[in-house]
Amino acid sequence: MADVLVVAEVAQGRLRKTTLSAITFARQLASRIGGGFSVLVLGKGVSGPAQEAAAFGAKAVHVVDAPALEHYIASTWAAVVAEAATRVGADFVAATSSTFARDLLPRVAARMNAGMVSEVTAIVGDAPPLRFKRPMWAGNVIATVEVKTPKAVFSVRGAEFDAAAAAGGASPVQALAIPVTADPKVRYAGFAATISERPDLTEASVIVSGGRGLRDKQGFEGVLNPLADALHAAIGATRAVVDAGIAPNDLQIGQTGKVVAPNLYIGVALSGAIQHLAGMKNSKVIVAINKDPEAPIFSVADYGLVADAFKAVPELVEEIRKVRGA
Numbered sequence: 100m101a102d103v104l105v106v107a108e109v110a111q112g113r114l115r116k117t118t119l120s121a122i123t124f125a126r127q128l129a130s131r132i133g134g135g136f137s138v139l140v141l142g143k144g145v146s147g148p149a150q151e152a153a154a155f156g157a158k159a160v161h162v163v164d165a166p167a168l169e170h171y172i173a174s175t176w177a178a179v180v181a182e183a184a185t186r187v188g189a190d191f192v193a194a195t196s197s198t199f200a201r202d203l204l205p206r207v208a209a210r211m212n213a214g215m216v217s218e219v220t221a222i223v224g225d226a227p228p229l230r231f232k233r234p235m236w237a238g239n240v241i242a243t244v245e246v247k248t249p250k251a252v253f254s255v256r257g258a259e260f261d262a263a264a265a266a267g268g269a270s271p272v273q274a275l276a277i278p279v280t281a282d283p284k285v286r287y288a289g290f291a292a293t294i295s296e297r298p299d300l301t302e303a304s305v306i307v308s309g310g311r312g313l314r315d316k317q318g319f320e321g322v323l324n325p326l327a328d329a330l331h332a333a334i335g336a337t338r339a340v341v342d343a344g345i346a347p348n349d350l351q352i353g354q355t356g357k358v359v360a361p362n363l364y365i366g367v368a369l370s371g372a373i374q375h376l377a378g379m380k381n382s383k384v385i386v387a388i389n390k391d392p393e394a395p396i397f398s399v400a401d402y403g404l405v406a407d408a409f410k411a412v413p414e415l416v417e418e419i420r421k422v423r424g425a
């Protein structure tokens with residue numbers, strides 16, 4: 100019987116919430132193939148996240164805990180994931196599409212001699228042969244694809260699969276004795292994490308995002324920071340802003356940036372180019388503030404305000420503070 104293996108993502112000793120979307124996908128896939136799913140947690144000192152992963156109804160949580168896995172190195176990790184899939188009898192491997200999964204999964208697929216579907220947004224059909232929907236051309240085309248190999252690897256769009264709810268009870272947590280050999284050709288040199296008090300873009304329920312209309316760093320931060328503070332929001336940016344050095348690269352939303360789907364997305368002084376929409380159009384509620392009534396962002400917005408952001412946003416912040424009594 101085929102099974103699905105979900106590769107968990109761990110950060111700062113915690114299971115990343117994004118993993119829960121892959122678990123939802125795995126539940127759906129397992130029910131259609133008549134199998135089950137399990138979760139794989141890799142790293143050094145990962146018993147905490149493994150226990151967290153046990154709450155979602157997996158047949159088991161498999162753990163590979165080794166000093167050589169302290170830092171993520173794609174080639175080392177891919178070998179372990181592929182071996183783990185073989186050991187636990189999983190023909191299918193899945194993870195939520197993130198910088199980590201995009202780097203790791205194609206290597207896993209190559210090692211498993213498996214076909215791969217990237218950025219899955221839906222499963223089509225109730226029984227094999229299953230097909231999968233995925234966006235192409237910045238989301239302008241939705242392709243339906245079928246995997247012809249007996250084994251398959253999937254990266255799934257977090258925005259399209261709701262975070263799995265706890266299933267009640269706890270899955271058994273089992274150590275997998277896989278020898279981990281560090282890739283001799285790669286040496287871990289360091290990881291420069293961006294430290295921010297704000298929520299992570301891909302996990303935030305509110306995002307305020309700024310575009311070129313905010314002119315410069317002073318305008319971007321001066322307008323967006325108070326709004327983000329008032330709403331406890333993450334800050335995002337368009338590529339134009341990132342390319343101009345106004346905001347760091349990790350804030351970029353869009354086709355070549357992050358894909359987000361918060362409950363509330365407020366786009367400020369950004370036009371809504373298709374490459375930007377590709378990263379945020381699945382947000383539950385979209386608010387646009389732009390001085391040009393013809394700006395394309397208004398075509399996807401639930402609420403639009405035609406106004407100068409430098410005047411409208413401070414007024415909005417003032418009103419939010421009044422409502423919140425701050």
Ligand SMILES: Cc1cc2nc3c(=O)[nH]c(=O)nc-3n(C[C@H](O)[C@H](O)[C@H](O)COP(=O)(O)OP(=O)(O)OC[C@H]3O[C@@H](n4cnc5c(N)ncnc54)[C@H](O)[C@@H]3O)c2cc1C
Nearest residue numbers: 310311312337338339353354355356368369370375390408
């Ligand atoms: C291959 C490729 C990949 C790309 N990937 C991405 C991506 O991942 N993410 C992304 O964002 N872009 C991406 N782009 C770039 C994209 O095409 C646009 O150029 C970019 O999104 C535009 O950014 P913007 O909306 O900030 O700027 P603009 O398009 O210049 O829009 C600025 C907006 O601000 C408004 N404005 C100006 N002043 C004010 C004011 N005072 N108050 C209110 N409104 C004001 C204007 O009316 C205008 O609508 C990509 C492009 C290519 C070719």
